[in-house]
Each structure stands twice: as structure tokens, then as C-alpha cells.
Amino acid sequence: DAGVIQSPRHEVTEMGQEVTLRCKPISGHNSLFWYRQTMMRGLELLIYFNNNVPIDDSGMPEDRFSAKMPNASFSTLKIQPSEPRDSAVYFCASGINSPLHFGNGTRLTVT
Amino acid sequence: AQSVTQLGSHVSVSEGALVLLRCNYSSSVPPYLFWYVQYPNQGLQLLLKYTSAATLVKGINGFEAEFKKSETSFHLTKPSAHMSDAAEYFCAAKSSSSNTGKLIFGQGTTLQVKP
Numbered sequence: 001d002a003g004v005i006q007s008p009r010h011e012v013t014e015m016g017q018e019v020t021l022r023c024k025p026i027s028g029h030n031s032l033f034w035y036r037q038t039m040m041r042g043l044e045l046l047i048y049f050n051n052n053v054p055i056d057d058s059g060m061p062e063d064r065f066s067a068k069m070p071n072a073s074f075s076t077l078k079i080q081p082s083e084p085r086d087s088a089v090y091f092c093a094s095g096i097n098s099p100l101h102f103g104n105g106t107r108l109t110v111t
Numbered sequence: 112a113q114s115v116t117q118l119g120s121h122v123s124v125s126e127g128a129l130v131l132l133r134c135n136y137s138s139s140v141p142p143y144l145f146w147y148v149q150y151p152n153q154g155l156q157l158l159l160k161y162t163s164a165a166t167l168v169k170g171i172n173g174f175e176a177e178f179k180k181s182e183t184s185f186h187l188t189k190p191s192a193h194m195s196d197a198a199e200y201f202c203a204a205k206s207s208s209s210n211t212g213k214l215i216f217g218q219g220t221t222l223q224v225k226p
Contacts, residue, residue, distance in 0.1 A: 031212040043216045095212030098205050102154035
């Protein structure tokens with residue numbers, strides 16, 4: 001089992017650019033979660049999917065953020081346009097009921 | 112609404128000393144409870160979980176936690192700290208009636224282990 005796979009591990013981009021973060025959940029898991037971690041706000045749930053359907057996106061900070069899950073083995077989180085305050089570590093996690101399994105995260109730096 | 116509170120954002124212990132990380136939850140129905148550990152530049156790893164079976168739960172790396180309904184607590188302990196235990200620890204809760212894996216996390220506690 002390769003675990004939850006996120007790419008890229010690190011992303012540095014300039015303000016205004018589009019950023020796409022990718023996640024491959026563990027095979028067989030039916031729930032997928034996107035979290036953001038910062039020193040100031042800790043772990044924040046952005047959005048989660050159940051059986052590929054978005055269930056709760058109330059944590060998505062702005063319309064600049066969007067997430068998709070076109071199939072059970074792939075999800076993306078897109079930020080367009082990116083801003084410096086989006087700099088954080090973004091985690092993807094998957095599970096079947098509980099507990100959740102986390103990827104190693106994508107560290108995003110927006111300059 | 113369900114919430115999780117971790118008392119103390121930073122805890123410092125000497126190597127070999129007892130580790131105690133505090134977690135309280137607020138929920139009208141006892142939830143499922145979890146402790147995760149995060150090492151630098153890594154994701155969160157599950158240490159242990161409580162899902163309404165035994166109230167004393169043993170996890171990996173010598174950690175354990177006890178569910179106390181009367182105190183709405185789920186404190187994490189380890190008898191003897193090791194340098195490798197230095198990390199950030201998160202307590203999390205999930206509604207026992209939920210059919211998704213949605214977790215509510217505490218703010219985290221950074222454990223420092225001094226030689």
C-alpha cells in the first residue's frame with residue numbers, strides 16, 4: 001500500500017499564477033479530504049468528498065479555490081489566482097469511515 | 112457543535128520523564144477519538160483511536176490514552192519520553208453517527224524532549 005500520494009511536494013509560484021495540487025487516495029477509500037495547515041490557523045478542513053461527490057466545501061476560503069474529484073483515484077485542488085496568503089502546507093487525506101490516512105503534503109509558497 | 116480542545120500548545124519534558132498531553136472534547140454523544148502525530152515535513156500519522164470499546168487504548172511507540180466520559184477527556188500519555196517523540200500531536204474527534212471520516216482536530220501540541 002503506497003499510502004496517500006500528493007504531488008508536488010513543494011511548489012513555489014508567483015502571485016497571480018494558477019496552482020494545481022494533486023492527490024491520489026488509497027485504493028478502496030471512499031472519503032477524501034483537503035486540509036490546509038498554517039502556523040496561525042493550524043489545520044483547517046477545506047473540502048471533503050464522499051464517493052467522489054463534494055459533501056462540504058464550507059471551509060474553502062474564497063472562490064479562488066476549487067476542488068474536483070473526477071474519479072475514485074484522483075483529486076485536485078486549484079487556486080486561481082494565487083496570493084501570498086495562500087502559502088501553507090496542503091494535505092490530502094483519505095479514509096473509509098475512519099481513521100483518516102494523510103499524505104505528506106504539498107508545501108506551497110506564493111511570492 | 113462538536114469541538115476538540117488541547118490544553119497547552121507547547122509541552123516540554125526531559126528524556127525519560129512522563130509525557131502527558133491533554134485533550135478534551137465537547138459533544139452530547141461520546142464521539143470516536145483519535146491521536147495523530149506529525150513529524151517535521153511529514154503528514155499526520157495515526158497513533159491510536161478510541162471507538163467505544165475498551166476505554167484504555169494502546170497505540171504505537173508506547174503511547175496510550177484513556178477515554179473518560181465523566182471528564183470528556185482523552186489524554187495521551189507515555190511513561191518515558193524518548194528524544195524521537197519530539198513532534199506535534201493532534202487530538203481529533205469524529206461523530207460516532209457520521210458515515211464519513213470527517214474529523215474535528217484540536218489546535219495541536221508541540222512536544223519538546225530535552226536530553
